[in-house]
Amino acid sequence: MGVVEEHDGWSDVRGMAVRFHLAEGRSTDLVSMTLPVFFAPTPKTFLDFARKARPARCRRETPWEKIKDYLRLQLPMPDPYPGQTERPNEGAIAFANDHFWAQAAVLDASSIGAPVSYVRADYHAVHTFVVTGKEGEKRQVRFTWAPVAGILDTDPLKPPVDAYLQDDLKKRLAHGTERFTLMMQIGEAGDDFEDSTRQWPPHRKRVMMGTLTLDHVPEDQQALCEKLSFNPWHLTPGIDPSGDPVLKIRKDVYAYSSNRRGGIPCPFSGAKG
Ligand code: HEM
Incomplete structure (x- = not known):
């Protein structure tokens, strides 16, 4: 959540972007993260959240403060990692206390942990997409990558180890393959399709759409x-974005960012990146 420093062993959200290469040079992307929900329902409210959830100085709560938290039915703040001086948790939690829609994501993000491996976490595309079937029928759906190896986090009571995720993947794929199952959840009347x-x-209902097999690290x-x-x-035609305003804004934001950093052109954005 907003901390630029990267530490494999620290509790944090991870992402996975997959491009499916289809027939006749077509392709389709699925961008996902380990949180099942997002922090805000609109770009404006996300900006408000991001401003409040700026990393700020953090300290270890005393045992007495932790007991007081429990008595108030609040989760105590996690102890800072060795060397950690700031984090966004305090600001994010204060914001979530005033904005109920931020609560699920902030609670998840505050307690998410660190996966023992990139292939031991599940990844959610979060937004709703609209898929069209052979007969033209449309369904509102959400996608999740479920790890075949199962979900497993590091032990939060042990000191965090750093820089292990890439090595772990290389080691695993040197000896075999790892797999994810793509699950499609089908929305029903009354579900929120735009938030x-x-x-x-x-x-x-969940439909198993297929398997992603990882066989090497480039x-x-x-x-x-x-x-x-x-x-x-x-x-690709047959999958459309929903009207979710956060999904809407991501179209231009990603193209802009890719352009700025000289990303390899995305065929979608007119060969500009
Ligand atoms: C308003 C909301 C969001 C904004 C403004 C935003 C912004 C960005 C930007 C600027 C990039 C870099 C793009 C590039 O340079 O190619 C990025 C990458 C990424 N985002 Fe988001 N994002 C948002 C929401 C999300 C959500 C909801 C997810 C997960 C479902 C997500 C997952 C990712 C991932 C996995 C990447 C890395 C993609 C890659 O490796 O190229 N983001 N985001």
Whole structure:
């Protein structure tokens, strides 16, 4: 949440972007993260949230403060990691106390943990998309990558280890493959299709769409990873964005950012990146 420093072993949200290469040179992107919901329902409210959730100085709560938190049915603040001097948690939690729609994401993000491996976490595309079937029927859906190896976080009571996620992936893929299952949750009348702060009921129908198999980590991380640009609006016919205003704004934001950093042109955004 807003901290520029990267620490594999710290509790934080991780992302995964996948491009499906289809027939006749077509492709479609799926951009996802380990939180199942977003922090705000609109770009304006997200900006308000981001301003309040700026990283600020943090300190370890005393045992007495922790007991007081429990008595107030509040989760105590996590202890700062060795060397950690600031974090966005305090600001984010204060904001969530005043804005109910931020609560699910802030609670999840504050307690999310660190995965033992990139392939031991689930990744959610968060927004609703509209898929069209063979007969022209339309369904509002949400996508999630479920790890076949299962979800597992590091032990939060042990000191965090750093820079292990890339090595872990290389080691795993040197000996075999790792897989994710793409799950499509189908929305029903009454579900929120345009607000990604709101989860759908857990018993919604889920369809298993296929398997993603990882078999190697490219050596050239710059050219084959960092330089690529994805866009949640880069979609093949048959998958359309919903009217979610946060999804709407991501189209131009990603194209702008990719352009600025010299990302490899996204075919969707007129070969400009
Ligand atoms: C208002 C909301 C959001 C804004 C303004 C935003 C902004 C951005 C920007 C500027 C980039 C860099 C794009 C590039 O240079 O190619 C990015 C990347 C990314 N975002 Fe978002 N984002 C938002 C919401 C989300 C959500 C809801 C998800 C997950 C569902 C997400 C997941 C990711 C991932 C995984 C990447 C890395 C993609 C890559 O490797 O190219 N973002 N975001």
